[in-house]
Amino acid sequence: MAKRSVSTRVRLSRETIVASAVALADAEGLEAVTIRRLAQEHGVTPMAMYWHFSDKDSLLDGLSDYLIASVAWPESSDAPWDEQLHGLLEAFLVALRPHPALAALALRRILVAEPGLRIAERVLDLLRQAGFATERAVEIGTFLLCSVITLVASDPTPAFPAGEDHAAMKRQKTAALGALPPETYPLVVAAAPALVNCRAQDGYFALNLDLLVQGVLGLSRG
Amino acid sequence: MAKRSVSTRVRLSRETIVASAVALADAEGLEAVTIRRLAQEHGVTPMAMYWHFSDKDSLLDGLSDYLIASVAWPESSDAPWDEQLHGLLEAFLVALRPHPALAALALRRILVAEPGLRIAERVLDLLRQAGFATERAVEIGTFLLCSVITLVASDPTPAFPAGEDHAAMKRQKTAALGALPPETYPLVVAAAPALVNCRAQDGYFALNLDLLVQGVLGLSRG
């Protein structure tokens, strides 16, 4: 169904290939993003891809660049550093959220091209303002960006087990947890539905973004 | 070189297969862990694996179980909840650290079998002691465990580009960052070596484990 008919065939380009790869990943997960599959979707030989990308790794780099470029830079403000840090991390999160299957790719190009470097520089700057020495700012900033990716990427089995199966699997996992002996695992049993579903909920993101910023606030400077 | 000679062939079992898979992942990364490769290492047909594991997914489940089982349960104490939480997360971290290529697998079995459920229950318990309602405790606890995994798994290109190549790549990345225009990216340029290397350093883990616990401390209850 996702196969593009020959009549609508457009000229291949890095952009059209990346766009279809993003759509594929959203629909069926990253492991469905295959040179051969993309070629087929464009009605073209697998080898045609190698004109536009030197290999699969550079296709993934392309996806990473696409993700990073979609980060909406927060409007400048004179708010305190922690609020600005929160805003920046949130902008990163918002860009990644529509593409949980791709989120893990974000890191590979953040220290390479323009928009990613700008984000990195800003994070370091804000952490310097917070009073951290450069080395510590680097360690914290690196972890913060990794953590935002984790926040988005950790939603299990994102979409690709066709919706129906996915919901069924969640119901089954909930039931399995609920059937555990309540005297050994009282909290797990009581929280079974939450344990299975929380990573898809909005509150999960807001709460843990907060946790990260609060964590930075709680760290000793030096 | 890693191929086991026929004379030393031992009987296959789930345990011996998992052990060799762990060794393979440590040495060459998770994508080297292949049914066919493992079979070859044991001097056996690929299909022999299917007697011990129903499919590759259940092999990965086996690796996940192995990881979780290696968590050393911290000795009981009457320390405040935040110290105990720190100790538990650290125990998880210490278990994962020797196997960065496998760390990402840890989550898939934590809510399934005994030792993982025990960890989950304890995390929820400590967060309840901290004053969080069950639903929030679930959201926080889930993220904390994900974050520890991230901390370990985020070390880029763990080992498998044969050591030499790996070091060379790091030097090259550092040089690339150092060559950026310092007027646009002053902090990135100044911190180039740290940006490339920090995720392999001990301080990175200690600092960010602290960040996580401080983050929980800083969150509002309710």
Next chain:
DNA sequence: ACCTGAACACCGTTCAAGT
């Protein structure tokens, strides 16, 4: 109970060639 052998439908990629 434990393993083999042949086969199938997939991968990424190289190399030479077409237009």
Next chain:
DNA sequence: ACCTGAACACCGTTCAAGT
């Protein structure tokens, strides 16, 4: 400049069969 075709060395997996 952009794409095809055949080939290679890999995957996971099924099915029938051996001991």
